[in-house]
Amino acid sequence: MxxxxxxxxxxxxxxxxxxxxxxxxxxxxxxxxxxxxxxxxxxxxxxxxxxxxxxxxxxxxxxxxxxxxxxxxxxxxxxxxxxxxxxxxxxxxxxxxxxxxxxxxxxxxxxxxxxxxxxxxxxxxxxxxxxxxxxxxCKIAVDFSSSKTLLWLAFSVLSSKPACMITTQEANYITTLIVRAFLFTVPNDVGPNVILGRCVLVPVEGQTVMQSTVLAGLLIEMPEFSLNRVLPSTGLPTTNIKMALFSISLSGDFSDTGDGTVGVFPGVVPEIVLLDQLFILGKQLVNDHVNVLVCQKVIHPSLKQYLKEQMVIAVDRLGAALMGPLIQMTGAQPIASLSSISSNGYGSLRELSRMSYGSKHFLHLIPFDTSVCSFVLCNRNETSLQELMRTCQAAEHVLQLTLKKPWVLxxxxxxxxxxxxxxxxxxxxxxxxxxxxxxxxxxxxxxxxxxxxxxxxxxxxxxxxxxxxxxxxxxxxxxxxxxxxxxxxxxxxxxxxxxxxxxxxxxxxxxxxxxxxxxxxxxxxxxxxxxxxxxxxxxxxxxxxxxxxxxxxxxxxxxxxxxxxxxxxx
Known part of the structure; x- marks a missing residue:
């Protein structure tokens, strides 16, 4: 009691x-x-x-x-x-x-x-x-025909944060990268439904600030041995790589049934049934000439092996944070079912490559649309890197606000x-x-x-x-x-x-x-x-x-x- x-x-x-x-x-x-x-x-x-x-x-x-x-x-x-x-x-x-x-x-x-x-x-x-x-x-209009005002504004945000621990030369360099990343996200088209692209920050600790860079596309961090196993040396088309994006788990496990129960007929093994369904899915992807499979969650090792034998790259554990940018830059529709897949939901990539920064290794997804970019941000230690990340995010947001109201104080x-x-x-x-x-x-x-x-x-x-x-x-x-x-x-x-x-x-x-x-x-x-x-x-x-x-x-x-x-x- x-x-x-x-x-x-x-x-x-x-x-x-x-x-x-x-x-x-x-x-x-x-x-x-x-x-x-x-x-x-x-x-x-x-x-x-x-x-x-x-x-x-x-x-x-x-x-x-x-x-x-x-x-x-x-x-x-x-x-x-x-x-x-x-x-x-x-x-x-x-x-x-x-x-x-x-x-x-x-x-x-x-x-x-x-x-x-x-x-x-x-x-x-x-x-x-x-x-x-x-x-x-006490205000001046922003002239978007020149990047000068944008550079001044970004530098003002960056220079007001001493915990970033960067020199004036480094501050000028990072300022240029912030504005470049911002301009990547501004679409070339003009219309009522135009939206800004995405800039994804990729922190790398232990490198100098001057090694930071901005790249078109998305970087997916992977261990080096996984990257060598996933990315083949030959077999990919040189252009228009077809990609399928899954938002559900492909691990072969039962999804959470909540308070409900699952009835199983005698002699039926659920794991084998699900694995068979995964292989049927894999065969459909191969028949649709899909080159890359990206999954937000986990892919079953047997399905990975089958796809590798069919020269299909399988990338799992993408995470929820990168789903939005990947959808925007490839045009793929996230697939949430094992049974019904529409060929209209596939996306496309221009190129795949591998990149390394310090001790980190990445799979680089390069799109046709450059509205999504990756900002590789380097600094000497964790404390200054975290502060620099927060500052760059604030500077990017400030530039977006200025795009809506083109004035600065x-x-x-x-x-x-x-x-x-x-x-x-x-x-x-x-x-x-x-x-x-x-x-x-x-x-x-x-x-x-x-x-x-x-x-x-x-x-x-x-x-x-x-x-x-x-x-x-x-x-x-x-x-x-x-x-x-x-x-x-x-x-x-x-x-x-x-x-x-x-x-x-x-x-x-x-x-x-x-x-x-x-x-x-x-x-x-x-x-x-x-x-x-x-x-x-x-x-x-x-x-x-x-x-x-x-x-x-x-x-x-x-x-x-x-x-x-x-x-x-x-």
Whole structure:
């Protein structure tokens, strides 16, 4: 008899945000996020208390999945950031940094949470409307007739992850491969039902980064002895190799019958019946002139031997992950039955070959359609290879998002400082009609707007980890970094070189102010004629950053609206 325990009453917490422990927890999380932010962010090592794998990273996707939190407020915050990352792959640290900044500053205001929420949503609308407008001076259009902007964007994602442990030369090389792989997946045809191809990452540990490459088609990893046994030296056609793809097991075992039963007549051996059925299947494949049989699961050794004698290559244990790319590149329809096979369901390959990288050996399936490619990604050790894989996946997703919305935002802190200057200028000239709609005073509006702007500026300031000063120019609102060893008694023009995104170099007529200091609000403008940008711009994904901004405001609004927390303690 099981032991009976009375249910514990639920724990109800009133005014959770007034609890000092909550603010301390948010502060600790904020410190972790800020210290990881940007190209010079500090790495974090995550491991559990009972041993196991140690994760070294500064990437939000790995960081926020690597530790757990107990307080409901932090659970809401981290769940929001994780959801953003799962949809956009980029700007996770930006979103978390801004969210923590806003919570910390808003909780210190003597303004009702309801009023803060209404005003912050109004400020968000101002930002989004400005970013989407033609007058926005912190975004640039992507010209797909040149790969330059795509290379800048991919390099910006790659260079912001120091745990990849790669040099500038290696970063440039991997950037080129990322863009090349992305262009492989973009179809040549134009139409309403066109879909992107697939890029399959193939990690190889222990090789140098410069040995990475991108190949059209699919690489299937196999032991060397299996590869030698499977791939014949002669007998394959030189072109139009016919392929059959099975999604069911060809091992000759009974499939799972669930709760049902199987009735067997006396004298009938199920295994022999199934094996006979497999041989009938094999004979049909041979009669249909199939050259390659690929199975997601296991193929019976006797069927393999029969197919080998008939000069048919049999590849099993493909796995579910490669089924989608293989279907897309060959046009094969996965066969899920041993009895009915339609000849229309076969796919085709252009060529087969074998390849080796380090200690790994692969069967290379080369298609006629190059929309599927394999990205062989090499790095020196497991930790840096895993981080590089996550980064390349994020960069590929960012390029796909840019294909849908062909804009990019200026990176290096310049978008944040530019937006802060724009919002501060707009809030200083707020119309009485807007205040009436929001049902708030001008004082409350300006106080909340100031916290909003300072939070954006604080996110930009988080890029500096070595004690250097941060400036903002009073013309275009860009981010300028002063080296930590510079003499602050000198003129600002003597200690700065170019802005954070690389769009502007120092020039006559520019004025600067310390970021966050009191200065007269100004409307940041963009002077096209004065753009003397370097050969490398730092860029951010437009879609990911806009969504990150909205997620931060929505999450803060939700947390500020919390009045009670009810927890089930059973």
């Amino acid at each position: 099981s032991r009976f325990e009375p249910k514990k009453p639920s724990l109800c917490t009133t005014g959770p945000l007034s609890n000092a422990s909550v603010r301390e927890s948010v502060c600790v999380l904020h410190g972790i996020i800020m210290s990881c932010y940007g190209p010079s962010g500090r790495l974090k090592q995550l491991h559990n208390g009972t041993g196991g794998c140690v994760l070294t990273t500064s990437q939000s996707s790995a960081l926020l999945h690597g530790f757990s939190v107990s307080h409901p407020v932090l659970k809401i915050l981290i769940a929001s950031i994780r959801n953003h990352i799962s949809c956009f792959s980029d700007c996770g640290l930006f979103t978390a940094n801004l969210c923590c900044n806003l919570i910390d500053r808003f909780l210190g205001l003597n303004v009702s949470p309801h009023t803060i929420v209404k005003i912050s949503r109004n400020l968000l609308n101002i930002c989004v409307a400005y970013l989407k407008s033609e007058q926005c001076a 200026l990176g290096g802190g310049c978008t944040e400082t530019h937006l802060a200057a724009f919002v501060r200028y707009k809030s200083a000239n707020i119309h009485s009609t807007c205040l009436k709609e929001l049902q708030c005073s001008a004082t409350d509006y300006k106080v909340v707007a100031d916290c909003f702007c300072r939070s954006l500026e604080s996110v930009a300031r988080s890029l500096e980890h070595d004690g250097g000063e941060i400036l903002v120019d009073l013309q275009e609102g860009h981010f300028w970094s002063v080296p930590p060893d510079a003499c602050l008694d000198s003129l600002w023009s003597e200690v700065v070189d170019q802005c954070g995104c690389g769009m502007h170099k120092k020039r006559d007529g520019l004025e600067w102010s310390v970021l966050g200091s009191q200065c007269q609000p100004f409307n940041p403008q963009s002077n096209i004629e004065e753009r003397t940008h370097s050969d490398q711009l730092i860029l951010d994904c437009f879609t990911a950053k806009c969504n990150g901004l909205q997620v931060a405001i929505d999450t803060v609004s939700l947390i500020l609206d919390l009045s009670y927390i009810v927890e089930d303690q059973n």
